Amino acid sequence: xxxxxxxxxxxxxxxxxxxxxxxxxxxxxxxxxxxxxxxxxxxxxxxxxxxxxxxxxxxxxxxxxxxxxxxxxxxxxxxxxxxxxxxxxxxxxxxxxxxxxxxxxxxxxxxxxxxxxxxxxxxxxxxxxxxxxxxxxxxxxxxxxxxxxxxxxxxxxxxxxxxxxxxxxxxxxxxxxxxxxxxxxxxxxxxxxxxxxxxxxxxxxxxxxxxxxxxxxxxxxxxxxxxxxxxxxxxxxxxxxxxxxxxxxxxxxxxxxxxxxxxxxxxxxxxxxxxxxxxxxxxxxxxxxxxxxxxxxxxxxxxxxxxxxxxxxxxxxxxxxxxxxxxxxxxxxxxxxxxxxxxxxxxxxxxxxxxxxxxxxxxxxxxxxxxxxxxxxxxxxxxxxxxxxxxxxxxxxxxxxxxxxxxxxxxxxxxxxxxxxxxxxxxxxxxxxxxxxxxxxxxxxxxxxxxxxxxxxxxxxxxxxxxxxxxxxxxxxxxxxxxxxxxxxxxxxxxxxxxxxxxxxxxxxxxxxxxxxxxxxxxxxxxxxxxxxxxxxxxxxxxxxxxxxxxxxxxxxxxxxxxxxxxxxxxxxxxxxxxxxxxxxxxxxxxxxxxxxxxxxxxxxxxxxxxxxxxxxxxxxxxxxxxxxxxxxxxxxxxxxxxxxxxxxxxxxxxxxxxxxxxxxxxxxxxxxxxxxxxxxxxxxxxxxxxxxxxxxxxxxxxxxxxxxxxxxxxxxxxxxxxxxxxxxxxxxxxxxxxxxxxxxxxxxxxx
Numbered sequence: 001x002x003x004x005x006x007x008x009x010x011x012x013x014x015x016x017x018x019x020x021x022x023x024x025x026x027x028x029x030x031x032x033x034x035x036x037x038x039x040x041x042x043x044x045x046x047x048x049x050x051x052x053x054x055x056x057x058x059x060x061x062x063x064x065x066x067x068x069x070x071x072x073x074x075x076x077x078x079x080x081x082x083x084x085x086x087x088x089x090x091x092x093x094x095x096x097x098x099x100x101x102x103x104x105x106x107x108x109x110x111x112x113x114x115x116x117x118x119x120x121x122x123x124x125x126x127x128x129x130x131x132x133x134x135x136x137x138x139x140x141x142x143x144x145x146x147x148x149x150x151x152x153x154x155x156x157x158x159x160x161x162x163x164x165x166x167x168x169x170x171x172x173x174x175x176x177x178x179x180x181x182x183x184x185x186x187x188x189x190x191x192x193x194x195x196x197x198x199x200x201x202x203x204x205x206x207x208x209x210x211x212x213x214x215x216x217x218x219x220x221x222x223x224x225x226x227x228x229x230x231x232x233x234x235x236x237x238x239x240x241x242x243x244x245x246x247x248x249x250x251x252x253x254x255x256x257x258x259x260x261x262x263x264x265x266x267x268x269x270x271x272x273x274x275x276x277x278x279x280x281x282x283x284x285x286x287x288x289x290x291x292x293x294x295x296x297x298x299x300x301x302x303x304x305x306x307x308x309x310x311x312x313x314x315x316x317x318x319x320x321x322x323x324x325x326x327x328x329x330x331x332x333x334x335x336x337x338x339x340x341x342x343x344x345x346x347x348x349x350x351x352x353x354x355x356x357x358x359x360x361x362x363x364x365x366x367x368x369x370x371x372x373x374x375x376x377x378x379x380x381x382x383x384x385x386x387x388x389x390x391x392x393x394x395x396x397x398x399x400x401x402x403x404x405x406x407x408x409x410x411x412x413x414x415x416x417x418x419x420x421x422x423x424x425x426x427x428x429x430x431x432x433x434x435x436x437x438x439x440x441x442x443x444x445x446x447x448x449x450x451x452x453x454x455x456x457x458x459x460x461x462x463x464x465x466x467x468x469x470x471x472x473x474x475x476x477x478x479x480x481x482x483x484x485x486x487x488x489x490x491x492x493x494x495x496x497x498x499x500x501x502x503x504x505x506x507x508x509x510x511x512x513x514x515x516x517x518x519x520x521x522x523x524x525x526x527x528x529x530x531x532x533x534x535x536x537x538x539x540x541x542x543x544x545x546x547x548x549x550x551x552x553x554x555x556x557x558x559x560x561x562x563x564x565x566x567x568x569x570x571x572x573x574x575x576x577x578x579x580x581x582x583x584x585x586x587x588x589x590x591x592x593x594x595x596x597x598x599x600x601x602x603x604x605x606x607x608x609x610x611x612x613x614x615x616x617x618x619x620x621x622x623x624x625x626x627x628x629x630x631x632x633x634x635x636x637x638x639x640x641x642x643x644x645x646x647x648x649x650x651x652x653x654x655x656x657x658x659x660x661x662x663x664x665x666x667x668x669x670x671x672x673x674x675x676x677x678x679x680x681x682x683x684x685x686x687x688x689x690x691x692x693x694x695x696x697x698x699x700x701x702x703x704x705x706x707x708x709x710x711x712x713x714x715x716x717x718x719x720x721x722x723x724x725x726x727x728x729x730x731x732x733x734x735x736x737x738x739x740x741x742x743x744x745x746x747x748x749x750x751x752x
Contacts, residue, residue, distance in 0.1 A: 017231065017614070019178040021594065022548065022719050024612065025701040026682075028232035035226070057224055058272075062240045062280040065217045069241065069280075070287025072216060073209060073248035076194055080205065083198030084377055087141035088134070089117040107394075138375075139365040145199035146361035149192040149431040150354040157188035161353075161430045164189070164211025165263075166538045168242060170547040171214075172235050172264050174701050181238075186215035193432040197377075199361055200368060202423040204378065204437030206249035211432075213245025213284075214238050236273045239264060243277035244284035246504075249436070251288070251301050253281040255504030262500045263538070301379070302386045304480055304511040311517070312469040315477070318450050322486045323521040326443060327528025329420065330493025334533070334540050336424045341544055344428065353430035360429055364422055372397060373415040378441040381415075385444040385483040386509060390475060399448065399479070405456045412449035416442050428541075435537060439494050440487040447486015451479030484509055485521045492525035496536035543727060548720045550698050556690045556726065563693055563707050564686035566725055567715030573597040576608055576636055581671070582629030585620050588613065597706055597713050598635050598677055607706060607713040608636065610681035611673075619676045633671040681706055686714045690725070697722050 017023055039050050082098040091102035092114050103112035118137045119130040153161045159180045171177050179185065193208045221227040221237050228234065239260055247256030257277050343349075349356045368374040373381055381397075389400035398408055423438040455477040458467045470476035488505045491497065502518050505511075511518075529536075534553045535543065542549045572591040574584075576598055588596075596616070598609040623633065683706045684693065696702060697719055704718040 017176045019176060021176050022703045023174045023176060023231040024703050025174060025232055027612075028230055032230055032233060035230075054226070057226065058237070058276060059279065061221055061224060061227070061237055062276045063283050065213075065220050065237070065241050066244050066280040066283025067287050068216050068220060069213045069244045070248055070284040070291065072190060072212060073284070074288050074291035076190055076205065076209075076212075079194040080197040083145060083194060084200070086198075087138045087200070089115055090121065092116045135369060138369055139362065141198075142200045142365035143358055143361045145195045146201055146431065147354065147358050149195035149199065150357035150429075152188050152192045152195070153430055153432070154354055157182075157185045157192075159185050160189040160192055160211075160432055162428060162432070162541075163207035163434050163538075164214075164432075165207045166541040166545070166547070168210055168214055168238075169264055169538060170542060170549045172239055172242070173549055174231075174235075174703075175547060175549070176231070181215045181218035183215075183219055186212060186219065189215065189432050196431040196433060199365075200377070201361060201364055201431070201433070202378070202419055202426045202438050203431070203433035203435070205432075205434055206246070206436035207434030208432040209249040209434075210242050210245035213241045213248075217241030236270065236276070239273050240277040240280040244280045247281035247285045248288045250504050250508045251285060252504045252507035253278070253285045255500055255507050256281040256285075258500035258503050259497070262497060263495075302383050302509050304386045304388075304484055304509040304514070311481075312467075312476070314466050314469070315454070316520075318454055318482065319485055319517055319521055320524055322443075322447055322450060322482065323489045323492075323524030324528050325446065326486065326489025326491075326521065326525035327493040327531075329442070329490055330495075330525065330529040330536075331532035333420060333424055333494055334535070334537050337427055337537070338540055338544055340425050341428045341541075357429050357431055360422075360426055364426070367418060367422065371411065371415060371418075373411060373445065374418065378419075378437050382437070382441050382444050382487070385441075385448045386480050388478060388480050399452070402456065402459070405452060409449045409452055412445045412452075416445040416449070419445070435494065436491060439490045443487040443490025444483040445486075447489070448479050448483040450486065451477065451482030454482070455479055481511075481514060481517070484511055484514055485517055488518045489521045489525040492522040493529040494537050496526055496529060496534070496539075498522055498526060548723045550694070550719065550723060550726065552698055554694065554698070554726045556694060559689075559691065561690040562686065563684060563688050563690060563717065564715065566690065566721075567686070567707050567717050568721065569715045571597065571713075571716050573599045573602075573605070573713060574611070574635070575599060575601050577601075577634045579633050580629060581620060581624050581627060581631050581633055584616075584633060585624070585629070588616055588620070594718075595704065597681075597716065599713050605713045606711050607681075607683065607708050609677040609679040610706065611635070611677045615676045616673075619673055623671050623673075627671065631671060633673055635677050636672070636674045683708050685709065693717065694722060694726070 036054075039047070039054060041047075042050055078098070081100065082096070085099045089099075091097040091099070094102065099112070099115050102115050106112055117134060119133050122133065124130050124133055159167075159182075167177060167180055171180065189208060189212050193205050193212070196203060197205050217238050217240070218234075221234060226233065227237055242264055243253075243256040243260040245256070246259045247253040250256075257274065260277055261274065344356070384397050384399065387399075389395070392400070395401070398404065401408065419438060419442050423435070423442070427433055427435050427438075455475075458464075458470060458476050461467070462470065462472070467476065484505065488501060491505075492501055495501070501522055502515060505518050506515050533540075535551070539549075539551055539553075542551075572587075572593060574587065574596045578601075579587075593613060595610055595612045597607060598611060600606040600608060623631070682696070682700075682702065684696075686707045686709050688707070693705065696705065702719065704716060706713065707715045707717070
């Protein structure tokens with residue numbers, strides 16, 4: 001009796017996945033193929049229109065997302081700059097303008113009389129309290145903006161804090177994270193990010209812009225049923241949105257696409273997603289360029305001047321040194337940052353995040369105001385560090401003053417060290433925060449210091465044999481090149497990015513001539529950092545928060561480990577026959593796991609299939625709405641009484657007519673649940689190596705895997721289980737029985 005009808009593809013929406021679970025990529029793919037097949041069978045004008053909409057909808061969505069992301073990013077830039085400038089003063093003729101807009105049209109070396117400091121506003125410009133007033137307002141503004149960001153996040157959108165890239169990585173890998181991409185999260189993340197950046201905290205907006213972009217993408221795709229109801233196709237659009245987020249953050253559309261491909265596992269999605277990500281990134285960047293929030297007329301944020309000169313062989317030594325320092329910085333920063341997060345979680349700070357933000361903001365502003373390099377925003381500092389002394393019309397930081405080389409170098413090193421320490425404590429507090437721009441500022445400060453030392457050395461000893469390749473007169477070394485290489489090295493050591501980082505840096509600076517040097521520095525930086533740990537800052541935070549994310553870099557250190565060594569053997573399985581609707585529902589309620597293997601019977605335990613718990617619940621709800629709980633049910637189209645028939649056969653193979661008639665009537669009144677069963681779940685033998693099992697999970701995006709011994713169900717592993725084992729190198733020192741007890745806390749399989 002086939003009463004529990006299996007709905008058409010995409011019909012069940014609310015019953016798909018619970019929060020903090022992993023999607024079934026194979027099921028989503030089957031559902032999509034079934035939908036496309038139904039669409040292709042339609043004839044006439046309606047079928048033609050449906051196929052036209054099917055083809056054009058993804059492109060319409062990604063273009064719309066690109067336009068929205070470009071507009072949001074432009075508004076964020078304007079708001080953050082205006083709020084940040086308010087700490088120092090205001091525009092005399094238009095309060096709503098930031099300093100750049102207020103002083104537009106002036107040369108960099110010209111004084112801007114339209115911009116008024118607060119001391120001037122309060123008519124204390126020349127009084128004894130002028131500096132004190134500026135100091136107090138600077139600190140008050142910093143603390144106030146940081147507190148506003150923390151309060152917004154704490155009160156309205158708890159998911160809006162931090163970078164967002166770690167969570168986006170696990171979401172795109174198949175993790176279900178309800179409300180993380182909601183409208184409230186978008187609004188609070190955007191406004192809170194503007195306040196956080198304006199406060200002067202040592203953070204950037206680049207990482208959070210990826211989160212903002214994915215929120216925008218998630219909202220725009222909601223009206224489109226085909227993407228809303230298929231988790232796999234939804235992630236295709238979110239990947240394109242993430243690429244657009246990176247592109248507007250750096251003005252780097254190519255870098256955005258490569259970032260998603262390298263860092264966010266775009267390679268696991270269909271090939272068409274790469275093309276859509278490119279279109280979305282280009283549209284977003286063009287929209288931002290048209291909006292032109294900085295009124296520069298350029299897409300390049302930090303233009304590097306005069307890099308066309310030939311580099312000399314002796315410069316390889318300091319460039320290699322910068323790569324080594326970048327790798328060491330990245331490894332040390334990650335360790336210190338995660339230790340700070342552990343202290344935060346285990347202390348009273350965890351329950352008082354707003355007070356922590358206020359404390360960090362106060363300390364940062366008090367420290368930053370003392371040094372000119374740290375008093376300004378990181379973007380202003382980086383822009384100055386990337387300038388060439390020969391072509392720059394102004395030098396507000398004294399970087400080109402050859403008479404104070406030691407002082408300048410010392411201040412730059414202090415700036416790099418202090419920013420590194422403050423950033424390690426800041427990244428992770430309860431405000432939206434990114435890590436890209438602080439890392440660029442730290443690396444650029446140290447790189448510029450090395451470049452200044454090399455330039456001063458060459459000018460002091462021009463006839464030294466090391467500088468024999470330099471011309472007799474004129475500039476031989478460009479310190480701004482060292483700043484770019486230092487910035488790339490720092491980011492590479494911190495994130496472990498490679499190809500995408502190189503492209504982002506040359507798009508960010510326009511220094512195409514430096515691609516070879518940047519590649520070399522990034523390579524050395526990554527090799528150095530990987531010596532300590534292969535995990536970058538985002539993977540470190542994923543591991544710290546315990547998300548079930550299997551990185552392509554993960555592997556098992558025990559090469560002789562097999563599935564039977566770690567699989568869970570005590571699992572709840574369902575027999576193929578012998579159930580009523582009531583007993584089956586009771587069994588599912590007693591063991592509320594994510595799915596159940598189907599076996600012949602509890603004695604033979606031959607594996608016959610697998611049924612997800614949401615499928616079983618839906619089928620039972622549908623059947624129980626029409627039939628009483630005493631109604632028999634089975635899991636296969638072949639009547640379960642077949643076994644009973646065979647056991648009652650006479651020696652000559654015959655059965656009585658009455659008994660055959662009774663058994664046939666019983667079979668006809670038993671509800672067939674076969675359509676809800678996956679009759680060919682992915683299974684492996686118990687002696688399969690765990691390295692092979694891990695590759696299956698990584699490449700196929702599996703939720704779980706069953707293991708058999710000559711067809712007999714032997715055990716089960718879920719994605720969370722594999723993640724647990726990969727991340728616990730000392731786990732195998734425990735007895736297996738004790739390990740299975742520990743395992744119950746994290747497993748989402750049917751463990752009894």
